[in-house]
Amino acid sequence: xxxxxxxxxxxxxxxxxxxxxxxxxxxxxxxxxxxxxxxxxxxxxxxxxxxxxxxxxxxxxxxxxxxxxxxxxxxxxxxxxxxxxxxxxxxxxxxxxxxxxxxxxxxxxxxxxxxxxxxxxxxxxxxxxxxxxxxxxxxxxxxxxxxxxxxxxxxxxxxxxxxxxxxxxxxxxxxxxxxxxxxxxxxxxxxxxxxxxxxxxxxxxxxxxxxxxxxxxxxxxxxxxxxxx
Numbered sequence: 197x198x199x200x201x202x203x204x205x206x207x208x209x210x211x212x213x214x215x216x217x218x219x220x221x222x223x224x225x226x227x228x229x230x231x232x233x234x235x236x237x238x239x240x241x242x243x244x245x246x247x248x249x250x251x252x253x254x255x256x257x258x259x260x261x262x263x264x265x266x267x268x269x270x271x272x273x274x275x276x277x278x279x280x281x282x283x284x285x286x287x288x289x290x291x292x293x294x295x296x297x298x299x300x301x302x303x304x305x306x307x308x309x310x311x312x313x314x315x316x317x318x319x320x321x322x323x324x325x326x327x328x329x330x331x332x333x334x335x336x337x338x339x340x341x342x343x344x345x346x347x348x349x350x351x352x353x354x355x356x357x358x359x360x361x362x363x364x365x366x367x368x369x370x371x372x373x374x375x376x377x378x379x380x381x382x383x384x385x386x387x388x389x390x391x392x393x394x395x396x397x398x399x400x401x402x403x404x405x406x407x408x409x410x411x412x413x414x415x416x417x418x419x420x421x422x423x424x425x
Contacts, residue, residue: 252266311333325340397416
């Protein structure tokens with residue numbers, strides 16, 4: 197985030213790194229199992245993390261301590277994202293549910309049901325009112341947070357969709373698939389447009405560039421690729 201980077205690890209820790217000094221400034225040891233993801237709040241003052249230990253933790257980087265431990269999922273919490281410009285964290289879990297948490301109170305304010313297998317990833321659109329999730333069955337779902345309802349569902353194939361990325365306008369979605377392809381989805385009508393081939397192994401990550409001009413994918417084949425959007 198700006199001058200700092202947050203990383204999560206299978207060693208149960210979160211580390212905060214300072215680019216200018218090329219060093220680790222802080223290590224947090226609160227999780228008891230592998231930490232799958234960590235995300236900065238848009239203010240840069242907080243980092244949220246999720247873990248195989250079924251919890252989400254909120255770290256105050258100014259006070260240098262864990263402020264909240266969010267409990268409620270009954271399986272690994274595989275992914276988190278911040279709802280833009282709010283104090284809400286959205287989570288995706290191996291218990292097949294998505295949850296929305298208010299970090300001010302530490303309470304779960306919404307739970308979304310509909311997936312029938314482990315939820316791998318969750319993201320929010322820039323507009324902040326829509327969540328998008330993927331699961332181990334290759335299903336992608338789109339949700340209206342305000343109405344707590346499913347807007348649409350897209351079947352991408354029989355392989356898990358590991359990661360998602362949405363463009364700034366909330367119209368195009370990319371999915372990193374275990375079948376070695378990148379799924380391109382039209383969010384206006386919830387259709388699968390195409391599957392991009394090129395990797396020789398499962399695609400583990402994909403992300404749009406900040407200006408949507410290109411996107412980058414990373415795979416278990418030990419390569420990353422840059423694609424024109």
